[in-house]
């Protein structure tokens with residue numbers, strides 16, 4: 628049976644590193660507080676004028692190289708982002724134009740931190756049903772543009788970056804299952820208001836920036852991810868020990884550790900980038916996955932679990948054989 632397999636990965640981070648100590652110069656916080664509550668030590672922030680599509684393009688080109696394919700081989704482009712360059716056209720269309728791809732479907736997915744998992748789940752269905760042969764799936768964000776830099780409870784958490792994968796038709800096992808969920812009843816717990824329809828334009832002095840009830844989000848994330856892991860294992864008739872690598876959304880090391888514990892995994896089976904990247908929303912999983920592939924930890928044939936939780940709430944997982 629045809630399956631959708633990851634053929635290559637790529638990622639890109641903006642040049643500027645912002646340490647916890649640098650943030651402590653502008654808001655009332657400390658390296659000790661941020662590290663102990665979140666595991667974050669630094670994050671990357673885009674330069675003036677640098678956009679989500681700029682990051683996406685760099686990650687996408689690297690993924691195409693790694694997959695050994697040309698842009699002209701791609702017949703589906705999906706970009707998961709909450710921070711698009713324009714209201715429209717979608718960032719996927721802007722990216723497609725930069726890569727010189729003309730004609731195939733290109734669209735954005737907005738599921739905040741779960742965006743990449745949603746996008747990969749969608750791409751897998753296109754490929755498995757024969758609607759596409761090779762998909763470029765990107766998670767790219769400039770969260771720094773919607774962070775309230777005066778709010779210490781959120782500004783220390785986020786960062787910018789992009790990750791990408793090329794997914795292709797294969798006779799070998801690839802993506803084994805995806806599990807996508809959402810419940811909009813929780814919309815107020817983690818949100819950025821000020822959308823174009825409610826306000827008439829984009830950002831409006833303070834409105835449009837991220838607000839979060841961190842403690843409630845934290846508790847929901849841990850219990851929801853616990854159930855999601857159970858659902859994913861049961862759907863594949865697998866045991867915890869069958870999973871070689873956990874590639875979680877990188878929001879908080881304590882949430883990641885709770886999921887690893889649920890899986891009976893040691894932390895050296897978890898790809899962790901939150902210390903260096905912070906929470907890059909839809910970019911965090913493909914960034915972490917690419918890191919694990921490039922440094923040789925994730926090997927062909929390994930069973931990998933990706934999972935995410937974010938604004939919406941949205942949550943989801945992808946189980947795959949790399």
Ligand code: COA
Nearest residue numbers: 656657660664740779780783841842844845878879936937
């Ligand atoms: N530096 C210093 N103190 C801070 C701070 C900061 N950057 N941010 C908040 N505080 C203070 C609070 O004001 C509060 O002080 P008070 O007790 O005097 O009122 C205290 O620290 C505890 O705040 P609280 O929000 O209860 O801390 P917490 O242990 O829940 O940690 C988060 C806060 C944000 C790290 C944590 O809730 C979290 O990670 N939540 C989930 C985030 C997440 O995953 N979001 C994205 C999902 S994709």
